[in-house]
Amino acid sequence: MIDGIEVDAKAGATIRSAAETVGIEIPTLCWARNLNPANACRLCVVEVEGTRPLVASCSRTVEDQMVITTNSARVRENRRSVLELLASAVELDWAESELVAHFVEYEARSDHFDGTKLEEASKIHDDLFAREYSRCVLCYRCVDACGDQAQHTFAIAIAGRGFESRVSTEFDVRLPDSACVYCGNCIAVCPTGALTPLTEFVMRTESTWVQERQVVTHTVCAFCGVGCNLELHVQDDNIVKVTSPSDHDISLGNLCIKGRFGWQHLD
Amino acid sequence: MFGVGGGTSSFAEIEDADLILLWGSNARDAHPIFFHHLLKGIKNGARMWAIDPRRTSSAKFADTWLGLEVGSDIALANALAREIIHNGHADEEFIANATSGYAEFAASVEDWTPERASDATKLPTAEIRALALAIGQSKKVQICWTLGITEHHTGVDNVHALINLALLTGNVGRWGSGLVPLRGQNNVQGGGDMGAIPLRLPGFTDVSDAVQRERCEREWGASLPDQRGWHMSEMFDAMHERALRALWVIGENPADSEADADHARAALSGLDILVVQDLYLTRTAQLADVVFPAAAAWAESDGTVTNSERRVQRVRRAVAPPGEAHDDLEIIFDVAKICGHDWGSPDAEVVWDELRRVSPSHAGMTYARLSDLGGLQWPCLDESDPGAPFLHGRLWQQPLVGARAPFAAVEWRPPLDTLDDDYPFRLTTGRVIDSYNTGVQTERYPSPIRTGDTLDICRADASSIGVTSGDRVAVASRRGAIEMTIRIVEGLPRGLVFSTMHFPGAADVNRLISDAWDPKSGTAEFKATAVRIDRCASEIVAQ
Numbered sequence: 040m041i042d043g044i045e046v047d048a049k050a051g052a053t054i055r056s057a058a059e060t061v062g063i064e065i066p067t068l069c070w071a072r073n074l075n076p077a078n079a080c081r082l083c084v085v086e087v088e089g090t091r092p093l094v095a096s097c098s099r100t101v102e103d104q105m106v107i108t109t110n111s112a113r114v115r116e117n118r119r120s121v122l123e124l125l126a127s128a129v130e131l132d133w134a135e136s137e138l139v140a141h142f143v144e145y146e147a148r149s150d151h152f153d154g155t156k157l158e159e160a161s162k163i164h165d166d167l168f169a170r171e172y173s174r175c176v177l178c179y180r181c182v183d184a185c186g187d188q189a190q191h192t193f194a195i196a197i198a199g200r201g202f203e204s205r206v207s208t209e210f211d212v213r214l215p216d217s218a219c220v221y222c223g224n225c226i227a228v229c230p231t232g233a234l235t236p237l238t239e240f241v242m243r244t245e246s247t248w249v250q251e252r253q254v255v256t257h258t259v260c261a262f263c264g265v266g267c268n269l270e271l272h273v274q275d276d277n278i279v280k281v282t283s284p285s286d287h288d289i290s291l292g293n294l295c296i297k298g299r300f301g302w303q304h305l306d
Numbered sequence: 307m308f309g310v311g312g313g314t315s316s317f318a319e320i321e322d323a324d325l326i327l328l329w330g331s332n333a334r335d336a337h338p339i340f341f342h343h344l345l346k347g348i349k350n351g352a353r354m355w356a357i358d359p360r361r362t363s364s365a366k367f368a369d370t371w372l373g374l375e376v377g378s379d380i381a382l383a384n385a386l387a388r389e390i391i392h393n394g395h396a397d398e399e400f401i402a403n404a405t406s407g408y409a410e411f412a413a414s415v416e417d418w419t420p421e422r423a424s425d426a427t428k429l430p431t432a433e434i435r436a437l438a439l440a441i442g443q444s445k446k447v448q449i450c451w452t453l454g455i456t457e458h459h460t461g462v463d464n465v466h467a468l469i470n471l472a473l474l475t476g477n478v479g480r481w482g483s484g485l486v487p488l489r490g491q492n493n494v495q496g497g498g499d500m501g502a503i504p505l506r507l508p509g510f511t512d513v514s515d516a517v518q519r520e521r522c523e524r525e526w527g528a529s530l531p532d533q534r535g536w537h538m539s540e541m542f543d544a545m546h547e548r549a550l551r552a553l554w555v556i557g558e559n560p561a562d563s564e565a566d567a568d569h570a571r572a573a574l575s576g577l578d579i580l581v582v583q584d585l586y587l588t589r590t591a592q593l594a595d596v597v598f599p600a601a602a603a604w605a606e607s608d609g610t611v612t613n614s615e616r617r618v619q620r621v622r623r624a625v626a627p628p629g630e631a632h633d634d635l636e637i638i639f640d641v642a643k644i645c646g647h648d649w650g651s652p653d654a655e656v657v658w659d660e661l662r663r664v665s666p667s668h669a670g671m672t673y674a675r676l677s678d679l680g681g682l683q684w685p686c687l688d689e690s691d692p693g694a695p696f697l698h699g700r701l702w703q704q705p706l707v708g709a710r711a712p713f714a715a716v717e718w719r720p721p722l723d724t725l726d727d728d729y730p731f732r733l734t735t736g737r738v739i740d741s742y743n744t745g746v747q748t749e750r751y752p753s754p755i756r757t758g759d760t761l762d763i764c765r766a767d768a769s770s771i772g773v774t775s776g777d778r779v780a781v782a783s784r785r786g787a788i789e790m791t792i793r794i795v796e797g798l799p800r801g802l803v804f805s806t807m808h809f810p811g812a813a814d815v816n817r818l819i820s821d822a823w824d825p826k827s828g829t830a831e832f833k834a835t836a837v838r839i840d841r842c843a844s845e846i847v848a849q
Contacts, residue, residue, distance in 0.1 A: 214754070
């Protein structure tokens with residue numbers, strides 16, 4: 040039973056995916072279709088009858104006769120706090136549009152808490168990647184995509200403790216000196232714009248990135264015989280970014296360096 | 307394979323395999339997203355054997371790496387077959403029901419003892435025996451390969467040797483087992499399917515097939531030759547003999563990509579007329595009399611491409627081509643019009659629907675279905691057909707429907723370019739992860755991991771020549787000499803050096819390669835060149 044609706048869910052399904060089957064959307068920040076649940080952001084919490092704490096619906100699996108409430112006052116209060124705490128430490132103005140919408144939905148105020156912001160210089164070590172720790176919410180998506188859930192390159196992990204936690208290369212070496220192969224599968228899953236292709240980063244900092252003027256066209260990569268699907272983000276007749284659809288069974292949102300950045304030869 | 311020109315399996319099948327043979331393929335670098343599927347297979351419990359002279363980035367994920375001698379693949383495959391037979395692991399029921407030529411094949415491999423194969427491959431007999439046992443004991447084996455198998459003077463025989471292993475153990479026609487040739491380019495499969503091969507018509511039917519020829523003649527209102535044409539290697543021979551005088555090159559850079567590049571450039575320069583249609587002014591285009599600037603097919607025009615799992619997918623125009631560049635279709639229609647054939651206004655979907663009328667395998671693939679379903683795998687016979695994730699399931703039907711799948715006895719012949727005291731090193735070429743073919747497109751984006759025109763070599767060989775990383779050397783073959791920069795790497799055995807072909811402007815590697823080609827495929831032996839490496843490079847090249 041989810042929000043009063045009888046749900047016939049498959050064994051092993053998560054609460055969040057079961058809710059989706061009856062049209063109930065549960066917000067999330069760290070969950071991604073092509074990754075395992077990281078259980079990091081706590082935005083997807085719900086109430087389960089008989090369980091004292093709120094539970095993370097992205098990873099908790101359904102049980103027979105479970106009674107779940109996804110949008111109670113207590114749940115909403117928690118989600119608002121999560122959003123406000125994140126906003127107190129992190130810049131969220133480049134975040135996915137869903138995240139911005141959550142602030143409206145849960146009446147969260149980014150200035151509610153007077154937190155300390157990370158004010159570190161952008162890390163730009165090459166012509167393809169930009170990393171901004173000031174936008175990172177430590178959701179682990181990039182680490183998981185680089186690691187054993189997709190790319191298996193293991194170039195990045197979380198280093199440090201508490202407020203000093205950072206996504207880092209081995210021994211914090213510069214990215215070109217690390218194991219990184221520049222597939223950008225970390226960029227693809229970043230929900231807050233902490234990781235961006237350099238082209239997007241430059242346009243955003245110069246205020247020439249205008250999402251509303253962008254059209255996305257689906258096509259197929261031309262750099263080998265695998266046939267990865269591409270989403271070409273086009274603004275004013277120029278490609279400004281390439282991504283891959285996370286629901287296509289060939290590429291599952293992932294690409295290699297040629298697929299994600301090779302388009303730049305057209306400029 | 308078995309009369310059908312395509313890989314047998316879907317990429318997803320490797321996730322359910324028990325045993326993965328990655329043979330002559332560095333998919334980690336050359337097909338990175340296929341490798342994601344392969345890694346899922348390993349996580350699901352598959353064992354993986356990497357069979358490659360180099361310990362590549364792919365081989366590092368393998369349970370076992372077999373670093374065989376370049377060009378000794380048939381010796382290994384034949385010995386594996388013999389061991390499988392002697393172990394009692396041949397699938398006799400499948401062989402009896404669905405194959406032909408088994409007795410002759412079994413006799414042909416009987417001499418291939420592990421000891422004899424060990425001499426040819428330089429692999430320990432224990433590893434040959436262990437792999438044979440692994441194949442024999444696995445239910446679902448995926449055999450994947452790339453140009454490490456096909457770019458030899460015995461390329462077609464190499465492929466047959468792998469097919470033999472699949473037939474011997476019944477590893478074809480079932481989900482999770484199969485033969486997976488990974489195509490190097492986005493539409494190699496589609497080009498062949500469309501009939502852009504000298505002996506094929508659209509639908510991959512032979513030009514001698516009267517029924518298909520008549521179907522095309524009716525559609526096109528023209529009579530078609532019933533004789534095969536020239537493949538590219540034959541065309542170059544014909545250019546040298548002046549039997550071929552005019553050439554129209556579309557989206558290819560043979561001046562850089564052909565083996566024995568000096569010879570190829572001479573052939574192109576000697577033509578009466580050379581027309582080149584390309585995105586950029588490539589080295590080939592610089593030799594041309596006429597250049598048609600073309601649109602980028604994947605972003606500036608509409609159409610389809612077919613991937614390595616026979617999946618036809620839509621490419622779409624997202625941006626306008628620059629300057630005077632035009633869609634390939636427009637250019638061809640315009641030339642036809644000048645030649646007196648008005649084909650109307652070019653429309654990719656209209657051309658596709660014409661193909662659907664002449665190729666039964668594509669008949670069910672409307673543009674709408676291709677979009678809605680994320681592509682379709684041929685054969686797709688009508689608009690209710692979901693397409694074919696894997697081929698040859700019929701081989702498991704009893705009684706058998708259709709033709710038997712033939713074994714092909716193949717004999718090992720070592721590379722033509724032999725090593726001797728003058729040319730003691732084996733040079734093999736291949737791709738790296740951030741670049742593509744002759745670099746026409748990939749040199750135009752800023753990769754932070756570009757290695758450039760290096761000659762990769764193991765530390766021991768570098769020491770023996772007296773060079774270290776960063777040193778310039780002269781690399782000479784029986785065709786010519788070029789300068790390169792030494793890079794000492796892990797993963798190469800003694801006597802083997804490696805280079806990419808991505809930077810012909812800086813290191814014209816294909817000048818070194820022999821243009822002797824496999825008479826069955828027309829593919830040159832890019833993987834096995836005998837070279838000499840010397841210090842003091844500039845003096846030797848100048849001579």
